[in-house]
């Protein structure tokens with residue numbers, strides 16, 4: 218984890234409410250899928266947490282939804298330099314491979330190095346995203362395909378206009394299913410309908426989607442969750458959620474937690 | 486280079502910069518950014534006798550010039566801090582810390598302080614009678630000088646270590662409170678904790694923080710904290726540690742000029758994790774610009 222400046226190479230709208238930033242760090246950063254940056258926003262006291270959605274060599278790509286004042290300011294930064302802390306958080310693990318837990322990282326939300334998928338399922342992975350929650354999952358999908366996993370991705374959006382990453386997902390060797398609220402369909406229904414509820418999974422999206430998925434899945438998996446952050450690196454306890462093994466900081470022990478760890482009610 | 490060392494009762498600091506409670510964890514979360522031994526000392530997260538989960542989410546909000554928090558004293562409890570946290574801290578930190586102690590009754594404050602003061606790594610107790618984010622405790626001790634003096638006396642009895650009392654700006658007569666604390670045996674004062682505030686979500690009209698209210702901190706409260714220190718320093722003879730919105734070397738000089746013997750840095754550590762080394766460099770540069778060789782010369786300069 219470092220605090221460093223990034224050169225803004227590109228910043229353009231990719232949907233009616235989302236824009237994509239390409240950032241070149243001053244110092245190289247080693248980023249895992251599901252990790253995030255704390256971006257400094259001109260005129261705002263607190264930094265904004267944003268996941269890394271793609272990597273081209275040393276260049277990092279972020280996809281941001283203009284959700285409020287800070288992200289709207291970010292959407293207007295077309296060039297120059299932006300300061301960020303990162304990479305932050307534990308990130309997702311890949312079935313069969315578990316860089317975070319095997320290295321014995323303390324307090325990691327995946328559990329204490331015990332994470333093992335059923336070996337039959339180990340070669341398959343289900344990735345479920347909703348809206349801007351698909352951002353960290355794009356990088357995960359890329360890495361999972363690279364690792365030789367058989368990936369099925371189900372991405373849900375409000376409507377076709379708001380869909381993200383269609384081009385990138387098409388280019389990957391995986392099965393991807395897009396679904397839209399406007400057409401009366403949603404990611405959890407697709408997962409049920411397609412009979413995918415026993416696959417190891419990784420998910421990120423709005424809370425109702427994640428809670429729905431947690432109860433739909435018979436298998437184990439990981440969720441990336443969101444809370445407001447004071448610091449992003451573990452110092453303030455502003456982001457803590459209750460888990461079955463006590464209070465955990467979303468920024469440092471998370472944002473990725475195993476299904477069985479999360480006490481959903483503490484996130485509502 | 487100007488001399489930065491300052492002396493406080495029971496604590497000799499190599500510089501006057503002290504990360505404030507709640508913004509520096511137990512000293513281990515800033516290690517990726519700088520060597521914590523560069524701090525004069527630091528004040529650990531507010532700790533209670535029993536573990537506390539803290540408040541519901543959201544606990545954080547933002548405002549122009551600062552932030553609001555309603556963490557609600559999430560901490561693992563004094564025994565766990567002593568058994569699990571201090572052994573880790575000793576491996577990376579050679580100095581002494583301020584043990585920030587909170588509680589809900591006089592007995593609980595005293596027992597928590599007794600346990601922590603017995604630890605070699607604890608240089609002083611920082612008695613937090615000023616937390617605005619827990620109901621039925623914390624701040625209520627900080628608004629009535631009689632109760633405050635009672636807690637202080639009970640805590641003083643539990644060890645020989647110096648006790649600094651951290652005050653709340655919500656106290657209706659802060660100068661009288663500070664005088665009462667000096668009278669009751671405080672070794673020093675920490676001025677101040679956060680200012681009570683709130684935000685509403687403009688869409689729903691409902692509070693952003695689950696706790697409804699929170700403590701306002703950050704650069705926006707600097708002039709407010711400075712005014713209290715300026716007002717109170719001539720009225721007490723015990724040292725004051727200034728706290729509130731300090732973000733730069735020049736802020737440190739202003740606060741010490743108003744009578745603070747050292748400063749605590751809070752919110753700045755969250756926004757810029759390199760705050761302490763940066764502010765130290767700025768402080769050295771500013772003292773050089775002013776032709777001052779010893780930082781002690783500027784303490785209370787406003788009144789000389």
Ligand SMILES: Cc1cc2nc3c(=O)[nH]c(=O)nc-3n(C[C@H](O)[C@H](O)[C@H](O)COP(=O)(O)OP(=O)(O)OC[C@H]3O[C@@H](n4cnc5c(N)ncnc54)[C@H](O)[C@@H]3O)c2cc1C
Nearest residue numbers: 266267268280281282284285286287288352443444445472
């Ligand atoms: C680990 C993590 C990864 C994230 N990754 C992405 C991403 O890749 N793309 C993306 O568009 N968004 C992401 N978010 C959400 C993003 O951080 C918020 O949308 C953003 O902070 C909103 O800021 P604002 O100033 O526009 O909104 P405002 O509502 O004006 O913000 C006010 C305050 O609340 C905080 N806040 C508001 N909404 C959220 C939220 N949903 N999560 C956390 N803090 C919030 C802000 O940071 C700020 O401190 C992520 C959040 C987390 C915790």
Ligand SMILES: Cc1cc2nc3c(=O)[nH]c(=O)nc-3n(C[C@H](O)[C@H](O)[C@H](O)COP(=O)(O)O)c2cc1C
Nearest residue numbers: 505506507531554613677678702703729730751752
């Ligand atoms: C997230 C957060 C948590 C805090 N927790 C504590 C605490 O546990 N005990 C305490 O005495 N003060 C606590 N404070 C108050 C700070 O120590 C400090 O007094 C206050 O923030 C004002 O200083 P600043 O403007 O430099 O932040 C906390 C402040 C913040 C922002």
Ligand code: FES
Nearest residue numbers: 447448449454468
């Ligand atoms: S945001 Fe500060 S501890 Fe997580």
